[in-house]
Amino acid sequence: MVTLEAATATDPGRERSDxxxxxxxxxxxxxxGESIGLFLVCDGIGGHLGGECASHWAVEAVKREMxxxxxxxxxxxxxxxxxxELDLIPEDLEVTRVSGMRNMEMLVRQAVQRANRVxxxxxxxxxxxxxxxxxxxxxxxxxxNRAVVCNVGDSRTYLIxxxxxxxxxKDHSLVATMVANHQIxxxxxxxxxxxxxIYRSLGIKSEVEVDIFVQILKSGDFLLLxxxxxxxxxxxxxxLVQLVTKAETPxxxxxxxxxxxxxxxxxxxIGVVVVKIF
Numbered sequence: 286m287v288t289l290e291a292a293t294a295t296d297p298g299r300e301r302s303d304x305x306x307x308x309x310x311x312x313x314x315x316x317x318g319e320s321i322g323l324f325l326v327c328d329g330i331g332g333h334l335g336g337e338c339a340s341h342w343a344v345e346a347v348k349r350e351m352x353x354x355x356x357x358x359x360x361x362x363x364x365x366x367x368x369x370e371l372d373l374i375p376e377d378l379e380v381t382r383v384s385g386m387r388n389m390e391m392l393v394r395q396a397v398q399r400a401n402r403v404x405x406x407x408x409x410x411x412x413x414x415x416x417x418x419x420x421x422x423x424x425x426x427x428x429x430n431r432a433v434v435c436n437v438g439d440s441r442t443y444l445i446x447x448x449x450x451x452x453x454x455k456d457h458s459l460v461a462t463m464v465a466n467h468q469i470x471x472x473x474x475x476x477x478x479x480x481x482x483i484y485r486s487l488g489i490k491s492e493v494e495v496d497i498f499v500q501i502l503k504s505g506d507f508l509l510l511x512x513x514x515x516x517x518x519x520x521x522x523x524x525l526v527q528l529v530t531k532a533e534t535p536x537x538x539x540x541x542x543x544x545x546x547x548x549x550x551x552x553x554x555i556g557v558v559v560v561k562i563f
Contacts, residue, residue: 287430287504288314288563289322294539298514299551305329305336305420306512306556307344313355319429323351326440326556328421328512330486335408335418339488342407343400343420350396351426389433390497393426397435397487397495404488419488423454423510425560432500432508437493438486440556441516444500445507445529450522453498457485475520481513508560511542514553518546535559 291310297303309325327343329336400422408418421438434442436454439461444451455461459482460474474480487493502508507529519525519542528545532538538559546555 287320287502289320289427289560290535290563291322291324291558291560292534292536292539293558294536294543294555295557296543296547296551296555298553298555299547301554303337304554305340306514306554307340308510308556308558309344309348310558310560311348311355320427321355322425322427322560323348323354324425324427324508324510324558324560326423326510326512326558327487328438328440328514328554328556330419330421330483331417335414336420338407338414339404339418339420342403343422343487346400346403347396347422347424350399351392354392354426386431386433386499389426389428389431390499393424393433393435394495394497397422397424397437398492401437401487401493402491405491408488419486421483421486421512425508425510427502427508427560430502430562432502434498434500435495437495438483440512441510442498443509443511443525445509445526446503446505448526448530450509450526453500455496456483457496458483472520475517480517502562504563506562508558508562510558510560512554512556514551514555515542515546515557518549518552518555529559532559535561 289312293308293310295306295308307327311323313321327340329340421440423436423440423442425434434453439456439458442453460477460480463469528541529538
C-alpha cells in the first residue's frame, strides 16, 4: 500500500490581476485500507467573470460527484453546489464508492461530464454574466497505487519517476496537433504565436470528449498537475524535476514552482498540485 501527501498553489502571475485558475487536493489516508486521493487543476477561459466562474464550478461539480468515493467523509468537507446549480445536472448515473479500475475510469468520466454540463448550462442561462465561459481540466483519481488521469484542454498531469519527467496527458491544442503532424518541433510549442489556442474545453458543448489515462504508481513517484501558466514558463524538464523532487515537502515544491514561473515571466495564471507517493 502507498501513502499520499499532496499540496496546492495558485497565483495570478505577473501580468494579470485576476486569477482564473482553480486547484484542489483531497486525501483520505485510513489507518487500515487503501489511500484515496483526488487532485484537480482547472484553468478558466473567456472573460474575467466567465473564466473564474467556469473553473470554480467545474472544480465544485467534480468534488461533489466524487464525494461518495471518500468514505468516511474527508473531515475538511467540500463546498456544496447551490441547489439551483444542482438542478442543472442530469441524474443519469448513480455515484457509489468503487474499487475496480474500470469503475474508477467510469467515475472520472462521469464527473467531468457533470462538470462540463454545469459550466455549459451556466453559460447558456446567464450569457451576459458568463460570456464565452469555459475551462480546461486535468484530474487524477488515486486509489492505493492505481491512478486514473484525465484532461480536457492543455492543463497537464506529469509523472516524475527516477528523476525523469513523463507527460501523462495530451494537450488538446493547435500546437500539439502541429507537433504530432511534424509541422513544428516540440520546443516551438513554448514560443509559437498561436500556442494558446485549444480545441477542447469544458462548457462549449453539452457533452465533451474526455481523454482517460491509467497509471500504476510506485513509492518514490510524484504526480504534478498544472495549468499552462506553469509549464509554458518552465520548459526545462530537468528544472521541473529538480524543483519537485528536491523540495522538503509538496507544499514547498508548489511554492518554488510558482516562484520559478514568475521569475520566468509569469505571463499567465499559475495553478499547480504536487502529489508525493511513499
